[in-house]
Amino acid sequence: MGTKRSEWTRRKLLRRSGTATVVAVSALAGCLDSETDETNEATDDAEPAESDDSDDDSSATDETADADDGSDVLVDMTGEETIEIELVDGEESDDGAFAFRPDHVQIDAGTTVRWISTHDIFHTITSTDSLEQKSPSGAFRETVSTEGDSYEWNADEPGTQHYYCEPHAGFMDGTLEIV
Known part of the structure; x- marks a missing residue:
C-alpha cells in the first residue's frame, strides 16, 4: 500500500x-x-540611412583579397620574391581543423613558395592535378613534422598548382595561381 x-x-x-x-x-x-x-x-520611427550612390568601390570585396585566414579567398601575393604559407593546427584555424594559411594564393612565375609548420604534427605538402581527386602529381611531395620545419618550391611556370596534405586530405589543401 x-x-x-x-x-x-x-x-x-x-x-x-x-x-x-x-x-x-x-x-x-x-x-x-x-x-x-x-x-x-x-526602429520604425528612425529615419532611413542615407545611401551613397557614388562609384566608390573601396568597400566592395574583390575576388582577390589580402586576407590570410585560410578561408579559400584568393590572396594576391604577386610582386613577392618569396611567400610563406603556414601549416596551422586546429586552434589556429577558423574551422578547428588543420589548414594551410593562406590556402589560395596568386603569385608571379618565379616566386619561391615556402611552407612552414607551426606545430609538431606530421604533414605532407603534395602536389596534385585536382583537389576533387587527390593523388600525387609529381611536382613535389615533401614532409614536415616539427614546428619550424619548412619546404621550398620554385613556381617556374604560369598555371594552377593544387596541393594537399596526404594524412589530412579531406580538409587540408590549397591552390597556387601562378601568373
Missing part, C-alpha cells in the same frame, strides 16, 4: 512541476516578445 501512495505522490509532483515549467516558459516568452515589439517600434 505504501508503494501505491508514493507512486501517486511522484506522479502528482511531476505533473505539477511540468505545469509550473510551462507557465514559467510562457511568461518568459511573453516578456521577450514585448521587448521585441518595443525595439521594432523604435
Whole structure:
C-alpha cells in the first residue's frame, strides 16, 4: 500500500512541476516578445540611412583579397620574391581543423613558395592535378613534422598548382595561381 501512495505522490509532483515549467516558459516568452515589439517600434520611427550612390568601390570585396585566414579567398601575393604559407593546427584555424594559411594564393612565375609548420604534427605538402581527386602529381611531395620545419618550391611556370596534405586530405589543401 505504501508503494501505491508514493507512486501517486511522484506522479502528482511531476505533473505539477511540468505545469509550473510551462507557465514559467510562457511568461518568459511573453516578456521577450514585448521587448521585441518595443525595439521594432523604435526602429520604425528612425529615419532611413542615407545611401551613397557614388562609384566608390573601396568597400566592395574583390575576388582577390589580402586576407590570410585560410578561408579559400584568393590572396594576391604577386610582386613577392618569396611567400610563406603556414601549416596551422586546429586552434589556429577558423574551422578547428588543420589548414594551410593562406590556402589560395596568386603569385608571379618565379616566386619561391615556402611552407612552414607551426606545430609538431606530421604533414605532407603534395602536389596534385585536382583537389576533387587527390593523388600525387609529381611536382613535389615533401614532409614536415616539427614546428619550424619548412619546404621550398620554385613556381617556374604560369598555371594552377593544387596541393594537399596526404594524412589530412579531406580538409587540408590549397591552390597556387601562378601568373
